[in-house]
Amino acid sequence: MPLPVLKRLPMRTPGVMAAKLLLPWGSACDAPGERGSHQLLAACLSRGCGPLDPLQLADRVEGRGAGLRSDAHEDGLMISLRCTVEDVDDLLPLLGWMVTEPHLPLDQFELERSLSLQALQRQREDPFQIGIESWRKLVYRDSGYGHDPLGVSADLENLAPERLRELSLRLPQGPAVLVLAGCWPDELNGELNELSGFRNWPASQSTETPQDPVFDWSSDNDVTLVSTAMETEQVVLNLGQACCDHGHADDLALRLLQSHLGSGMSSLLFQRLREEHGVAYDVGAYLPARAGAAPFLLHASSSADRAELALTLLLDSWRELSERELTTAEMDLARAKYRGQMAHASQTASQRADRSAQLHGLGLADDHDQRCLGRVETLTPKHLREAAERWLKQPRLSLCGPPSTLSRLESLWERRQSDDVSSRSS
Amino acid sequence: MAHFLEHMVFKGSERLGAGEFDRAIEALGGSSNAATGFDDVHFHVLIPPDQAPLALELLLDLVLNPALCKEAFELERDVVLEEIAQYEDQPDERVLQQTLTRACPFHAYGRPILGRPESLRAMTPDSMRRFHQRRYRGSDCCLAISGCGAGTLRQCTETSPLAGLPAAPSSSAQSLLELSPGRHCIEVERLESARMLMVWSGAAAADQCWVLGADLATTLLGEGRRSRLVARLREELQIAETVDMDLTSLERGSLITLEISCDPGQLDAVETCIQDELTAPEPFSSMELDRGRQLVGKGLRYALESSAQVASMSASHRLWGREQALLDPLIHLQSWSSERLQADLMQQLQPGRACTLIATPVGRS
Numbered sequence: 001m002p003l004p005v006l007k008r009l010p011m012r013t014p015g016v017m018a019a020k021l022l023l024p025w026g027s028a029c030d031a032p033g034e035r036g037s038h039q040l041l042a043a044c045l046s047r048g049c050g051p052l053d054p055l056q057l058a059d060r061v062e063g064r065g066a067g068l069r070s071d072a073h074e075d076g077l078m079i080s081l082r083c084t085v086e087d088v089d090d091l092l093p094l095l096g097w098m099v100t101e102p103h104l105p106l107d108q109f110e111l112e113r114s115l116s117l118q119a120l121q122r123q124r125e126d127p128f129q130i131g132i133e134s135w136r137k138l139v140y141r142d143s144g145y146g147h148d149p150l151g152v153s154a155d156l157e158n159l160a161p162e163r164l165r166e167l168s169l170r171l172p173q174g175p176a177v178l179v180l181a182g183c184w185p186d187e188l189n190g191e192l193n194e195l196s197g198f199r200n201w202p203a204s205q206s207t208e209t210p211q212d213p214v215f216d217w218s219s220d221n222d223v224t225l226v227s228t229a230m231e232t233e234q235v236v237l238n239l240g241q242a243c244c245d246h247g248h249a250d251d252l253a254l255r256l257l258q259s260h261l262g263s264g265m266s267s268l269l270f271q272r273l274r275e276e277h278g279v280a281y282d283v284g285a286y287l288p289a290r291a292g293a294a295p296f297l298l299h300a301s302s303s304a305d306r307a308e309l310a311l312t313l314l315l316d317s318w319r320e321l322s323e324r325e326l327t328t329a330e331m332d333l334a335r336a337k338y339r340g341q342m343a344h345a346s347q348t349a350s351q352r353a354d355r356s357a358q359l360h361g362l363g364l365a366d367d368h369d370q371r372c373l374g375r376v377e378t379l380t381p382k383h384l385r386e387a388a389e390r391w392l393k394q395p396r397l398s399l400c401g402p403p404s405t406l407s408r409l410e411s412l413w414e415r416r417q418s419d420d421v422s423s424r425s426s
Numbered sequence: 427m428a429h430f431l432e433h434m435v436f437k438g439s440e441r442l443g444a445g446e447f448d449r450a451i452e453a454l455g456g457s458s459n460a461a462t463g464f465d466d467v468h469f470h471v472l473i474p475p476d477q478a479p480l481a482l483e484l485l486l487d488l489v490l491n492p493a494l495c496k497e498a499f500e501l502e503r504d505v506v507l508e509e510i511a512q513y514e515d516q517p518d519e520r521v522l523q524q525t526l527t528r529a530c531p532f533h534a535y536g537r538p539i540l541g542r543p544e545s546l547r548a549m550t551p552d553s554m555r556r557f558h559q560r561r562y563r564g565s566d567c568c569l570a571i572s573g574c575g576a577g578t579l580r581q582c583t584e585t586s587p588l589a590g591l592p593a594a595p596s597s598s599a600q601s602l603l604e605l606s607p608g609r610h611c612i613e614v615e616r617l618e619s620a621r622m623l624m625v626w627s628g629a630a631a632a633d634q635c636w637v638l639g640a641d642l643a644t645t646l647l648g649e650g651r652r653s654r655l656v657a658r659l660r661e662e663l664q665i666a667e668t669v670d671m672d673l674t675s676l677e678r679g680s681l682i683t684l685e686i687s688c689d690p691g692q693l694d695a696v697e698t699c700i701q702d703e704l705t706a707p708e709p710f711s712s713m714e715l716d717r718g719r720q721l722v723g724k725g726l727r728y729a730l731e732s733s734a735q736v737a738s739m740s741a742s743h744r745l746w747g748r749e750q751a752l753l754d755p756l757i758h759l760q761s762w763s764s765e766r767l768q769a770d771l772m773q774q775l776q777p778g779r780a781c782t783l784i785a786t787p788v789g790r791s
Contacts, residue, residue: 014730055652062650063717065724084724111664118667121618122687125517231615233511264457265436265448275437275445278504281512303511306504333453340455344472348731 003201004176005360006192009352010183017088017182018349019081021095022357024174025167026076027151028144028213028292036151037159038072040109040116041167045070045079047108050097050197054108057094066091070098072149075213075291076361077171082350085183092188093197095178099171100200109161120153127400128301130228131236135297135398138226139242144213145292172202174209177360182349213292215242225413228400235307235401235409239314240297243391246289246362252372253379253387254287254296257321260334260384261285261298263341272313273300279310291362296392304405311397311409315416318395321388325381335376342369427549427557429462429539430506434554435469436460437498439491444498447488451481458485464535465677466745472734475574479582482571490587492558494551503546510540517617521785522685525623528610529781533603535676564591570741573733603627603679609782617787619667620690622697624780628673628680631746636770637675638722638758643771644671644682646710646718647703654707654714655684659699665692677746682775690790697784700777707772710764719759726753 004021027038046068048054061068066083068091079098083091123129133148140146178192192198244250261268262285269283279302286297298318302310326334346352359368399409436458438444451458456473469489473481513519523538530536569588571579583589605627614621629636648655648671659666666688674681688696710718729735730752739752784791 014727016728016731058651059713059717062652063713063720065717065720065722067728082728084727111661114664115660115667118619118687118689122667125616125618127515232515234508234515264452266445266452271445274505275501278501279508281505281509301508301512301515303508333449336453336455340452340457343455343474344457347733 002203003192003198004178007177007179007356007360007366008189009179009181009349009356011181011349011352013182013349015085015183016349017081017083017085017180017184018353019092019095019181020179020350020353020357021079021099021176022179022361023077023079023099023171023176024075024210024361025072025171026074026210027072027147027149028074029210030144030147030151030155032142033155034159034163035147035155036116036149037155037164037167038077039149039151040112040156040159041164041171042070042072042077042079043112043116044104044109044164045098045102045168047112048103048105049094050101052094052097053103054105060090060094064091068094074145074149074288078354078357080350080354085185088184088188093195096195096197096199096201099176100198100202102168102171104161104165104168106161109164113156113159116150116156117153120148120150120156123148123150127230127232127234127236128299130230131238131398131400132297132299134226134228134400135238135240135396136295138223138398139240139295139396140215140293143215145215145242145290145295175360177357179353179356179360181353181356213290215293217293224394224417225397225399225410227406227410228398229403229406230400232401234301234303235310235399235405236299236301237307237311237314237409238297238299238398239318239395240286240295241392241395242293243287243296245292245294247364250387250390252375253384254391255372256331256334256338256376256379257384257388257392258285258287258296259337259341260326260330261317261321263337266333266337268317269298269300269314272317273302273310277309277313279303279306279313289358289362304402307401307405308408308412311412318392319420321392322385325385327381331381331384338376339373342373427541427554428467428561429541430503430546430549431492431554431558432460432462432467432469433502433506434494434499435489435492437495437502438493439487440493441487441491442484444493447484450484454481456481462539464539466742468738468741470734470737478571478573478575478579482579482582483586486569486587490562490591494555494558496551499551499554503549506540506546507543510538510543510546513538513540517614517785518621520614521617521621521623521783524612524785525625525683525781525783528608528783529605529625529627529681530603531606533601533678535603535678535681561594562591563594564588565593566745567591568741568745570737570744572737572740600678602630603676603681605679605779605781607779607781609784611784611786611791613788613791614785615788617785619687620693620787620790621783621785622684622686622688622693622700623783623785624684624700624777625782626682626775626780628682628774630679631675631677632748634748634750634755635758635761637673637680638755639762639767639771640673640680640682641722642715642718642759642762643767643775644673645721646714646767647671647775648684649721650717652717654703655700658703659686659688659696663695663699665689665695665699684780690786693784693786704772704775704777707768710767712764715762715764722759723756726756 064087069080273280280300283300454477458471460469
């Protein structure tokens with residue numbers, strides 16, 4: 001593939017530049033038995049590249065007070081740099097070298113693998129993490145979104161360093177984008193191939209490009225609930241469903257529903273669970289921008305003795321999405337919050353570079369957000385209800401908490417499922 | 427009480443019904459939140475510039491005239507109890523609180539900000555109202571506004587309820603932090619890896635030169651792969667998974683914390699290594715010092731990108747009587763030579779002067 005597409009977003013900052021290099025190789029590309037391989041690869045990229053060994057690389061970044069991260073998320077591998085304008089010349093080449101000339105020394109591979117395994121072990125302390133992972137596994141099973149980007153311990157333990165090297169060779173393949181936001185020296189206004197670090201980007205045609213994440217809609221099975229017993233004070237509830245990708249025509253309607261349900265202290269879940277009933281502290285609705293079937297997920301955690309009421313309120317809120325249309329006031333508020341979210345997410349150079357790279361990675365136009373801001377005015381409550389009808393009719397539930405409470409919640413879930421079947425058939 | 431009151435403020439004022447403030451702010455495209463710390467409480471709003479005057483009016487009404495109704499009080503107490511339960515379910519949070527309780531047994535910094543269930547149940551709307559009347563006074567309050575057109579809002583504040591807020595009566599000064607050194611071991615349910623926490627006390631935030639020196643020292647020891655403790659424990663010996671060292675700048679005495687997670691079988695090796703690194707440290711090289719100064723200085727510069735952070739830092743400095751520009755503290759950085767760091771800070775960071783807590787999974791101590 002040719003060089004990454006270069007996008008520049010000049011903006012006033014206190015002399016700060018953010019750079020984001022997005023490659024289309026995320027954890028959804030992890031092969032069976034290799035879950036976590038792309039995150040491990042991402043972590044190893046910052047451990048020596050180009051002319052710099054691991055220590056020299058760390059010295060160059062930390063010695064300039066800069067930040068350099070390399071992470072795999074579901075749909076891509078993102079290398080992020082934040083530095084001040086006077087250090088751009090010294091640091092920006094690192095992003096190119098990390099992709100085209102990573103060293104991947106064995107000792108650093110083993111260290112990163114060990115750190116990943118320990119991080120996975122520590123994640124098991126957190127009932128929220130366990131709840132979300134169980135839900136993810138229930139809904140996405142073995143597809144690309146079915147595991148945390150950090151991976152699965154058994155797969156990581158068996159991953160050979162040679163395999164990571166193979167994966168690294170295809171990093172420059174596929175459509176990539178480099179976004180610069182903030183301030184930078186004038187010399188950077190030239191072509192990318194003039195920049196040290198990117199001159200050796202392979203010009204050959206792609207032999208391998210990532211596939212869009214596959215979600216098997218047809219194999220929806222009868223298992224709708226997963227419970228994980230854990231001796232905690234609260235029960236963690238995750239209720240949701242896989243829905244559409246970020247570029248889908250229904251995405252905007254679902255985003256307005258997410259605003260209505262879970263954005264801010266005026267949101268329905270906050271008001272209903274927290275303000276009216278006091279059954280939860282932390283509630284919300286989650287809808288990440290994804291290339292494939294994104295999760296639409298509601299979450300809450302509640303003490304064992306109040307968890308049944310919390311679950312009932314979550315289920316009622318979910319069902320209402322497709323049963324009644326938002327009022328005019330609710331619709332106006334959802335629109336305002338959507339506009340507010342857009343503004344809040346574009347304050348810093350890093351945020352703007354991140355969003356620009358994400359849109360490019362998803363194959364969406366640079367002005368996608370502006371178009372959505374225009375289109376949001378034309379959507380009606382009917383559109384939102386119809387989108388909910390299409391996407392939000394078969395939620396799946398994950399519970400994590402004390403065993404004695406789980407059985408009561410499971411019974412409640414079964415009753416509600418039966419009621420829903422009865423009401424559909426009558 | 428301070429944290430519970432922060433929640434109750436959002437339950438409405440004499441003029442605004444419950445939830446009305448949130449709806450109004452979010453309908454304007456803004457967002458609001460609050461946070462209670464050891465020393466102060468922040469209420470903040472992020473709003474488009476043209477809506478700022480209205481948002482300011484609503485915020486001041488909410489904060490200065492909370493309704494504190496009995497029914498809302500009882501409901502919100504349940505929410506705070508849920509918040510406490512949620513923190514209890516996080517082993518990391520439990521270990522940190524256990525450490526602070528042992529490190530500061532006779533000081534407010536040793537008590538959980540969220541409170542304890544029994545003390546929450548003993549509170550009443552009247553006791554909260556008295557607390558509000560006593561604490562939310564003009565001389566105890568600072569309003570900071572950052573962003574486009576911030577200067578034009580000055581006029582709004584001059585005619586706002588803020589202008590008429592009475593000053594706080596002079597109160598007896600709160601006690602300075604005295605840390606209790608020691609070494610403690612506990613077992614914690616559902617812990618998957620071991621934790622070692624060490625806490626030291628230091629000068630109060632008013633001593634900005636010390637704060638910058640401590641920031642530099644914790645950076646040299648614990649920030650980045652080339653910092654001494656990360657390099658030794660995680661990169662070379664590979665006996666720790668995470669190494670975090672932080673300075674919490676506080677008004678009654680700052681806290682420096684070192685937190686390490688590792689396999690329980692590596693605890694002895696980790697503790698020995700930390701003893702070696704802190705007891706007789708090598709002088710910091712000029713390269714180390716340059717690196718540390720860059721990280722501290724640039725970190726402050728990055729924070730200036732966000733108007734929310736600028737407002738937060740400005741408010742904190744002004745509230746506590748530090749009349750300084752946001753980058754002013756950096757002038758102290760150069761005064762911290764290797765010799766001075768050794769004499770004034772590394773001496774303070776001796777293991778014997780710390781409160782150390784070793785937390786292990788049940789049955790693996």
